[in-house]
Amino acid sequence: MxxxxxxxxxxxxxxxxxxxxxxxxxxxxxxxxxxxxxxxxxxxxxxxNVSAQNLVRGLTDSVGVIFPPMAKDGRIEQQFYMQILSAINSEAKSKGITVAIATGQTNDELIDNVALMYNQRRVDGFILLYSVINDPVKRYLSQNHITYSVVGSPVDQNTAALYIDTDNQLLGANMVDHLFSKGHQRILFVTDKTSEGFVEQRYTGYFLQMRKLGAIPHEAVLFNRKDPETLDAFYEKLINTKATAVIVIEDILALRVMQYCQLVGYQVPDDISILSINNSAFAEIIHPYLSSYDVSIEDLGRVALNELIKQIRDPDQKRYVRIMVPHHLVARESVRDLTKINH
Missing domain, CATH: 1.10.260.40 (lambda repressor-like DNA-binding domains)
Structure with missing residues (x-):
């Protein structure tokens, strides 16, 4: 018995x-x-009996995962989101938790879906898979006292939330250090987005480390394959700075930068080296394979879920902290070692 x-x-x-x-x-x-x-x-x-306890407390044993508004730039298709969702699902299954997905074309549509899920008691809380300045979705969660965790960097002042993050400033600095170790000093920073906190922090790491090492940092270069003006500006930057390497914000964009460079006569890595972030499946789609920093996406998902569950089950122990998940380099073929030339 x-x-x-x-x-x-x-x-x-x-x-x-x-x-x-x-x-x-x-x-x-x-x-x-x-x-x-x-x-x-x-x-x-x-x-x-956890299920019985949750029933008494009115819990559903289900969490919602909020994707960024899809109308912005199609980011819903990026490997990062699929990979982290898989990690969250796997961890949730091991704990008897179900996962629901909240999506929307716009912020308003996304808020409507989040409100419906929560008010109908389909979920106990949410994991936000992005972090942007003045986010109306995060504001809605906070104002309605809904428990949530954020995968990303704190970007708003006085925002009480639990953030699961990579040390993005350190990551930017580490990327500069790696390229310097390979003899590169003329380095550009390339991105396709500017509103998200992690972009600014990675750029800050790049900028400060370049200055620390006595090199000239440049303004972040916006690269949008659908906007010819940004492509022309990127090409001019390559020529004017005589850059030997570029740091790219994530793997899919890095592949597009690589294709563009080859289109305008730059061979990777002979003429230009490319160092990327995420170490996704896309890093080994075409040659040369991308050297890319692994930001432990699976760990980000697992920690975000576990910390959310802790706060849901024990609201008195809410923690408004930032938990850092480590990163590491996976070196492949896209960075040329200039120190070995003529040696």
Whole structure:
């Protein structure tokens, strides 16, 4: 016969409600009582019924994952989002949690979907897969006291939220260090987006490290394959700076930059080296394979889910912190080692 809360309470000499408060980790219970109850649970072999506890607390055992508005630039198709969603799904399955997806073409549509999911009690909280300045979706979550975690960087002042992030400024600096170790000093920073916090932080890392190493940092170069003006500006920048390497914000864009460079007569890595971020499946689609920094997307997803679940199950222990997930370089073929020339 299964051991119940009443059995534990009787063994310790306390009420069943006291045992329940220990299970909920309520601060009103003394440490001494907690230890007695926990010891009795262990001795008796008591296994908490999480589903029953959640039912009493009105929880659904489901979380929502919020994608960025799809109308912006088709980012929903990027490998990052598919990879992190897979990690969240896998971790959720191991914990008996279901995952629902919130999408929308615009911020208003996205907010409507989030509100519907939460008000109909389909989910207990949300994971935001992006972080942008003055985000109306995040504002809605905060104003309505909905529990959420963010995969990304804090970009707003006085925003109380839990952020799961890469140290993006350190990443930008590490990329400069790697290129310098290969003999590159004329380096450009290329992106296709400007509103997201991680872009600014990676650029800051690039800018400060270039100056620290005595090289000239340049303004971030916007590269949009649908806008000929940005392509022309990028080409002029290559010529005027005599750049030997470019840091690109993510792998798909890096492939497009590589194709454009080859179109205008620059061979990778002989004439221009490319260093990218995400270490996605796209890094090994075409030769030369991309050297790319792995930002541990699977870990970002797992940590974001686990921290969200902690806050949902114990609202009294909410933490407004920034948790950093480490990154590392996966070196392939797209960066030329200039130190070996004529050696």
């Amino acid at each position: 299964a051991v119940t809360i009443k059995d534990v309470a009787k063994a310790v000499g306390v009420s069943p409600s006291t045992v329940s408060r220990v299970l909920s980790n309520k601060s009103s219970i003394s440490d001494q009582t907690k230890q007695k109850v926990l010891s009795a649970m262990k001795e008796l072999g008591y296994v908490p």
